[in-house]
Amino acid sequence: MHILQFAKDLTELLSSTKNTIGFVPTMGALHEGHLSLIQQAKQENEITVCSIFVNPTQFNDPKDFAKYPITIAEDIEKLLSVGTDILFLPDVKEMYPFGMDNLEVYVIGYLDTILDGKYRPGHFNGVCNIVHKLLMIVEPTRLYMGQKDFQQCLVVKRLLEITQSSVELITCSTLRESDGLAMSSRNTLLSTESREKARAIYSCLQYIRTHWQIQSFTILAEHCAGELREIGLEPEYILLAEADTLILLPDFDSSRKMVVLIAAKLDGIRLIDNLLIVH
Ligand code: PAF
Numbered sequence: 001m002h003i004l005q006f007a008k009d010l011t012e013l014l015s016s017t018k019n020t021i022g023f024v025p026t027m028g029a030l031h032e033g034h035l036s037l038i039q040q041a042k043q044e045n046e047i048t049v050c051s052i053f054v055n056p057t058q059f060n061d062p063k064d065f066a067k068y069p070i071t072i073a074e075d076i077e078k079l080l081s082v083g084t085d086i087l088f089l090p091d092v093k094e095m096y097p098f099g100m101d102n103l104e105v106y107v108i109g110y111l112d113t114i115l116d117g118k119y120r121p122g123h124f125n126g127v128c129n130i131v132h133k134l135l136m137i138v139e140p141t142r143l144y145m146g147q148k149d150f151q152q153c154l155v156v157k158r159l160l161e162i163t164q165s166s167v168e169l170i171t172c173s174t175l176r177e178s179d180g181l182a183m184s185s186r187n188t189l190l191s192t193e194s195r196e197k198a199r200a201i202y203s204c205l206q207y208i209r210t211h212w213q214i215q216s217f218t219i220l221a222e223h224c225a226g227e228l229r230e231i232g233l234e235p236e237y238i239l240l241a242e243a244d245t246l247i248l249l250p251d252f253d254s255s256r257k258m259v260v261l262i263a264a265k266l267d268g269i270r271l272i273d274n275l276l277i278v279h
Helices: 007-015 032-044 062-066 071-081 113-119 123-138 147-162 185-189 190-200 200-211 218-228
Strands: 002-004 021-026 047-052 085-089 143-146 166-174 234-242 260-266 269-277
Touching: 002 007, 002 200, 007 021, 007 047, 007 123, 007 147, 021 032, 021 123, 021 190, 032 071, 032 143, 032 218, 047 147, 062 185, 071 147, 085 123, 085 269, 113 147, 113 260, 113 269, 123 269, 143 147, 147 234, 147 269, 185 218, 185 269, 190 260, 200 269, 218 234
Parallel strands: 002 085, 021 047, 021 143, 047 085, 143 166
Antiparallel strands: 234 260, 260 269
């Protein structure tokens, strides 16, 4: 595996290739979910590139940035174990040579006004800044992202439209722990006790999915918010939306493809998850 810190070296390495490139951008603290993205990228492309960069501009909360887990040595071992071809490991100066004060502003529109766009102001503009920069460096054929970050996938789809990019976005299913908790780098920050409680987020999503034809969304969401609060989670939102547009829905509508999305804090760690309503 090539490990490169500078964009110019990566560009040089890939400049003459006619091969297809599958790209998995990450912020490290890799888990099975990331590795499954890399495995899929490997199956569908001739070269697989992974990047690890904890992007400061997408953290609206400095405390969240300060405690983001960093496990580079373990990450490299994991990337080797799945046969990654190239790891791009830049530092802040490499990605933001002119500083982080004058970021590019992307017209994300509606998607930036709801859910994580509303609760994490500036977050998606930071994501767009870094993903755009990475795409310009890697020039992949396909970009692999996880469905756990449902809204991020739609924002990146929008970024590809705005920038008239020909990169194909592949959204891959969420990988879960045996109790259903969505795999996330942030899970490593939970204490054993909190980790046990965190499974309740997925239980709520399942509860809503099981009862959607017999109860209104408001009643189900209130029930779930109560359950989460009772065990010590602070729900930020429990919302229903049309899956393709994230237009928020007041109640279930069987004529639409729907998704339920939850964000909740546990011991100061913000966790998100979602589930499609299949019908
Ligand atoms: O999902 C993530 O890990 C990050 O938001 C991403 C896409 C790597 C951009 O920093």
